[in-house]
Amino acid sequence: MIKVPVYLVLTLLCFYAEGQIVSGESRREKNLEETVSKSEKQGLSTLEVTLRGQQGKDYLRDTSNQILRRTGQNSYIIRQQKEQKNNLYGISEVEANNLWKLQFRDYLTMPDDWVTYVIKSSSIDILPFLENFGNVEIIDRSRKLFTLKTLNRHLPEIVQNREVLFVSRESLEPVTESRVIDLNLNPNRVNKLHNFFPLLNGSGTTLSIQEDRFDPTDIDLIGRTHISDKSSLEMSQHATEMATIVGGAGNSFITGRGVSPAVQLSSSGFNNVLPQSDLYYQKRGISVQNHSYGTSIESFYGLQAEAFDQNAVRNPTLLHVLSSGNQGSLTAHVGLYAGVNGFSNITGNFKMAKNTLIVGAVDTVGHRLEFSSRGPAYDGRIKPEVVSYSMYGSSNAAALVSGTVSLLQEQFSNAYGYQPTSALIKALLINGADDFGEVGPDHVTGFGGINAWKSMQSLLSGNFVSSSVTQDEISTFELFIPENAINLKITLVWIDPPAHPGDAIALINDLDLELIDPEGAIYRPWVLNTAPDSLALSLPAVRGADHLNNIEQISLSTPQAGTYTLNINGEGLLTPSQSFEVVYDWDTLNTFEWDYPTGSDNFPYNGETTTYFRWQSTFGSKTGTLEYQMVGQSEWQMIEEDLTLENGHFRWSSLPDDLTGMARARMSIDEAQYETEVFTISRRLNASVGFNCGDSLMLQWPMQDLSTQYRVSTLGESHLELLSVVTDTFLLLNGENLTSNHFSIQPVSSTGDTYLPSYTFDYTIQGAGCFLSSFFQEVVLEEGIYLNLTLSTTYGVKKIVFERRIGDNFERVGELVHPESTSIRLLDPQPRQGHNEHRVTLHFQNGQSLSQTASNTYYLTEKPILIFPNPLSNTSFLNVYTRAFDSAAPVFHLYDRGGALILRHTLLTSQESVPIIGVRSGLYFYRIEAGNQSFNGKLIIQ
Structure with a gap:
C-alpha cells in the first residue's frame, strides 16, 4: 500500500475553531477551501481529530505522527500516514482547512496590498514556486526560511502548498536598546566575586556580541577580540559599550572594568535576527552570546523564536542572553494580551523563545523602572526571567548578566573539566536571584535581580542536580535541611524541544516539580495569573501546577529541619526522556555578611557617585548601627543609627568630600559587631x-x-x-x-x-606642546595689550621674558623669574599705535631657551584709522582698521588721479577687508567719511 501524508487537526479536550470551515468566511477562505479540495484529489486531506484520555497521549507520542502546530491547550495539527486513520487510537474525524499555516487569520482580511511575509518551508526547492507570487529572498538556507513580498490575494494558494509550513510577519530590523554606558558592578555583587576570586576573570571562556561590530582597538578590549566573517561591516559605539560591560579590562578607568575582564570576545552581525550557524559557535568555543537589541512588540511564537530554541537544543552549553526591551509603558497589539496596558511588551519575536535568558532592568536598589519591558510572554510564560542593574536601558542589564554567565561557566569548567549546560547556568542565576516585592516571581522582574555571589556559592557548594526523567516516570531526590535554615529555594530548569511556529503554547515537555516536607506536606511551584487583564497580571504568585514554563521554582521562608523529597514528574513528556537541572540553596538564621565594600573596593565606587553600603542579613526586622573608622585612628565615627537590616543597603550621602585614606566600617547588631575589610576612600587622580x-x-x-x-x-x-x-x-x-x-x-x-x-x-x-600650550594678545582700549600665556608645566623653567617688536629688533616688556603658575597674564601698557607683534621666550635651568611669537594685532588710541598694506597688489584685499565712531558707520571711498570714484565700501566693523581685485596699477586717493569727520590719504596699487 502506498503511504500518503494526511493533515489532522487534533483536539484532546477542547475544540479549536480556527481548524474548521465555518460559516461567514471570507472570499479568500473559500478560495482556500477550493485549493484544499484540489490537494485532496492528489491524496491529501485536512482533518480535525478529537482524542480523549490515555489514547490521546499515546497518539501524540507516536513517532510516526508529525506534530506541525499546537493550536490550543490540548489541540494540535498532525501529519500522519493515511492508513493510520482507521481509529487506531479511537479517534473521530471532521474535515478542516489549511489556515493553521498562517500566524494570524487576520492576514486574509487585510487590504489587498503588497506585504512582506516570512515563510518557513520543508524544502529549499520551494523557491521557484514562491517566485510566482512576488519578490523572494532567502533569509537562512539551512533553516529554509524566506521573505516573500506579495499581494494578500495570493495567500490561499500559497498556504495550500504542502511544503509551506508557516507564514507570518516578523520584524527583521533590529535596533539597539540603550546608548549610554552605565557600569556599576556593586548592585549585583559582581564586585564581591572580583574581590574573593581575583583569578576568576573569564579567561577560559569566549563570549559573542551579536549586533554591529565593536571597536577591537578600544583600550579596554584590545588584544582579546576576534572579528570574523560573521561580523558586521558597521562599527557601533553601542556594541563597544556592551563589550566593555561584559568584559572590559579596566584599562581606561575603574568604570571600564567589566564583569569578565579577561574573556575572549567575538562579534557577529544581527541583520536577520537569527542565531548563527552551529559551526560559528562550536569552532570558536562560544558559550554565551549577548543580544542587547530588539525589534517590535511581537506576541507570538514565530520563526525567530523557534530558531533560538532549536539552536539551544543543538548547542546545550551555549546560553543566549537577551535584553527585555525599553518599551515598558507600551501595549501589545496582537495576541492574547493585545490592549493590556503596560504588560507583555517584550521587544521581539525571538524573545518568545524558551531556552534563552531574558533580562530586564532595575535601579541600584532593585526598584522597578518604567522603561524596562515586561512580561508575560505571548502564552503567559514568565518574562523576563531575571533583572539586573541599569538606569539607562535593558541593553546594559543584559550585558552585565552575560559577563556573569561567563564567570559561572569558567568556574564550573575549572572544577569539573567540562562545560555546564545552559539550563544549569540559568538555574544558578535564577535560584541565586534576590526576590523583589511579593514572594515569588512576577511579570515585571521575573524571579528577581541576579546576585552573582549567591549563584557562585551554590555552584561552589555543589548544590545542584543534573539528571533526566523518562515518560510517565518520576525522578526522586532527597534533600536534608539543617536547623536554623531559612529561605529555602529550589529551581528546576530544562532545555525544552523547540515549539512549532505559531504554537498557542510553546511548552513541549511538561515536567512537574513538587517538594514533600518531613511531615508529608506537599509544596508546588509558584505560578502567576496569566489572564489578559492588568490587575490579574499584577497579582502575587500562588502555589500550583505549572504547565507553561520550562522553569519552575519552590521556596519556603521557614522550612523545618529534616529530610525533604524532591520529585520531578515526567508524565507530561512527549519525547522519551528529558534532561533537567535543579539548583537549591538556603540561608542560615541570624547571620550578617557584607557585600560592599570589600577589601578591593573604593568609596565612592567611581570617585564621584554617592555609593551604597550593601549587606545580606537574616536578622529579620532588627535594626543596626553603622559606623566607620579611618585606619590609624582609634575612634569610630557615626554614619547612621537604627538602620533597617532587611533593606540590605544604605546610601552614604554624608561622606566628607575631602576624606581620603584607608577605612573600615562596622554594623552593630545587639551586642555583636560585623566589620568590613579595609577599603579605600579616594577620588580620581587628575593627571x-x-x-x-x-x-x-x-x-x-x-x-x-x-x-x-x-x-x-x-x-x-x-x-x-x-x-x-x-x-x-x-x-x-x-x-x-x-x-x-x-x-x-x-x-x-x-x-x-x-x-x-x-x-x-x-x-x-592632550593638546600639550613643548612647554608652550598657547600665547595670544588681548587688546583692552585705554589700557594696552594683555599677553596671555599658558604653559603645560613650569618644570625646569628659570625665567619667562615678554618682548615687543620694534623694526627688526625686540624690546623687553616684562619678565617673570621662577614661575609657579602655568597661566600667566601680563600687560603691555605702551603698545605701538597700529600693528603690534609680541614674543615670549622661556629660559630653562639647563641653559636652553624656547620662543614663540603671538599673532599680530593692532592697537589704536591716538590714530583714528589704520590702512595696510600700502603699497598692495591688485589681486588682494586692503585692510582698514578704525576706532569706534559716535556717528553712523564710516564709509571708505577710493578715487583715481582724475578724481573719479572707483570704489565705495561701508565699514561695518572696526576691522574690514576691502577687495581691490582687478583695480589697475597706479596712484590712488582714499577718503574715509564718518559723520562730520573725514580722513584722507594716498594708496599705491601694484
Whole structure:
C-alpha cells in the first residue's frame, strides 16, 4: 500500500475553531477551501481529530505522527500516514482547512496590498514556486526560511502548498536598546566575586556580541577580540559599550572594568535576527552570546523564536542572553494580551523563545523602572526571567548578566573539566536571584535581580542536580535541611524541544516539580495569573501546577529541619526522556555578611557617585548601627543609627568630600559587631601631559594626601603594565623608547595601599606642546595689550621674558623669574599705535631657551584709522582698521588721479577687508567719511 501524508487537526479536550470551515468566511477562505479540495484529489486531506484520555497521549507520542502546530491547550495539527486513520487510537474525524499555516487569520482580511511575509518551508526547492507570487529572498538556507513580498490575494494558494509550513510577519530590523554606558558592578555583587576570586576573570571562556561590530582597538578590549566573517561591516559605539560591560579590562578607568575582564570576545552581525550557524559557535568555543537589541512588540511564537530554541537544543552549553526591551509603558497589539496596558511588551519575536535568558532592568536598589519591558510572554510564560542593574536601558542589564554567565561557566569548567549546560547556568542565576516585592516571581522582574555571589556559592557548594526523567516516570531526590535554615529555594530548569511556529503554547515537555516536607506536606511551584487583564497580571504568585514554563521554582521562608523529597514528574513528556537541572540553596538564621565594600573596593565606587553600603542579613526586622573608622585612628565615627537590616543597603550621602585614606566600617547588631575589610576612600587622580617635545615627554599630576608613591602604567598587548614607580609628582620619559601612547597614574600609600588612578590618556591628543600650550594678545582700549600665556608645566623653567617688536629688533616688556603658575597674564601698557607683534621666550635651568611669537594685532588710541598694506597688489584685499565712531558707520571711498570714484565700501566693523581685485596699477586717493569727520590719504596699487 502506498503511504500518503494526511493533515489532522487534533483536539484532546477542547475544540479549536480556527481548524474548521465555518460559516461567514471570507472570499479568500473559500478560495482556500477550493485549493484544499484540489490537494485532496492528489491524496491529501485536512482533518480535525478529537482524542480523549490515555489514547490521546499515546497518539501524540507516536513517532510516526508529525506534530506541525499546537493550536490550543490540548489541540494540535498532525501529519500522519493515511492508513493510520482507521481509529487506531479511537479517534473521530471532521474535515478542516489549511489556515493553521498562517500566524494570524487576520492576514486574509487585510487590504489587498503588497506585504512582506516570512515563510518557513520543508524544502529549499520551494523557491521557484514562491517566485510566482512576488519578490523572494532567502533569509537562512539551512533553516529554509524566506521573505516573500506579495499581494494578500495570493495567500490561499500559497498556504495550500504542502511544503509551506508557516507564514507570518516578523520584524527583521533590529535596533539597539540603550546608548549610554552605565557600569556599576556593586548592585549585583559582581564586585564581591572580583574581590574573593581575583583569578576568576573569564579567561577560559569566549563570549559573542551579536549586533554591529565593536571597536577591537578600544583600550579596554584590545588584544582579546576576534572579528570574523560573521561580523558586521558597521562599527557601533553601542556594541563597544556592551563589550566593555561584559568584559572590559579596566584599562581606561575603574568604570571600564567589566564583569569578565579577561574573556575572549567575538562579534557577529544581527541583520536577520537569527542565531548563527552551529559551526560559528562550536569552532570558536562560544558559550554565551549577548543580544542587547530588539525589534517590535511581537506576541507570538514565530520563526525567530523557534530558531533560538532549536539552536539551544543543538548547542546545550551555549546560553543566549537577551535584553527585555525599553518599551515598558507600551501595549501589545496582537495576541492574547493585545490592549493590556503596560504588560507583555517584550521587544521581539525571538524573545518568545524558551531556552534563552531574558533580562530586564532595575535601579541600584532593585526598584522597578518604567522603561524596562515586561512580561508575560505571548502564552503567559514568565518574562523576563531575571533583572539586573541599569538606569539607562535593558541593553546594559543584559550585558552585565552575560559577563556573569561567563564567570559561572569558567568556574564550573575549572572544577569539573567540562562545560555546564545552559539550563544549569540559568538555574544558578535564577535560584541565586534576590526576590523583589511579593514572594515569588512576577511579570515585571521575573524571579528577581541576579546576585552573582549567591549563584557562585551554590555552584561552589555543589548544590545542584543534573539528571533526566523518562515518560510517565518520576525522578526522586532527597534533600536534608539543617536547623536554623531559612529561605529555602529550589529551581528546576530544562532545555525544552523547540515549539512549532505559531504554537498557542510553546511548552513541549511538561515536567512537574513538587517538594514533600518531613511531615508529608506537599509544596508546588509558584505560578502567576496569566489572564489578559492588568490587575490579574499584577497579582502575587500562588502555589500550583505549572504547565507553561520550562522553569519552575519552590521556596519556603521557614522550612523545618529534616529530610525533604524532591520529585520531578515526567508524565507530561512527549519525547522519551528529558534532561533537567535543579539548583537549591538556603540561608542560615541570624547571620550578617557584607557585600560592599570589600577589601578591593573604593568609596565612592567611581570617585564621584554617592555609593551604597550593601549587606545580606537574616536578622529579620532588627535594626543596626553603622559606623566607620579611618585606619590609624582609634575612634569610630557615626554614619547612621537604627538602620533597617532587611533593606540590605544604605546610601552614604554624608561622606566628607575631602576624606581620603584607608577605612573600615562596622554594623552593630545587639551586642555583636560585623566589620568590613579595609577599603579605600579616594577620588580620581587628575593627571596631564607637562610637555611633549618629540624626543622627550613629561607626565605630571597633583600631590594626593597620604600618597608617598605613584605607579605609572602603560598599555600592553591587552592590559596595563607597570612602567615605573616614582615618589615625585612627575615623570620624564624618552619619547624614542615609548611602546604605547597610553598612560595611567595610581597613588600608593606608605603601607602599599592603592587609591583610585587617573583616567588612562593618550598623551598625543592632550593638546600639550613643548612647554608652550598657547600665547595670544588681548587688546583692552585705554589700557594696552594683555599677553596671555599658558604653559603645560613650569618644570625646569628659570625665567619667562615678554618682548615687543620694534623694526627688526625686540624690546623687553616684562619678565617673570621662577614661575609657579602655568597661566600667566601680563600687560603691555605702551603698545605701538597700529600693528603690534609680541614674543615670549622661556629660559630653562639647563641653559636652553624656547620662543614663540603671538599673532599680530593692532592697537589704536591716538590714530583714528589704520590702512595696510600700502603699497598692495591688485589681486588682494586692503585692510582698514578704525576706532569706534559716535556717528553712523564710516564709509571708505577710493578715487583715481582724475578724481573719479572707483570704489565705495561701508565699514561695518572696526576691522574690514576691502577687495581691490582687478583695480589697475597706479596712484590712488582714499577718503574715509564718518559723520562730520573725514580722513584722507594716498594708496599705491601694484
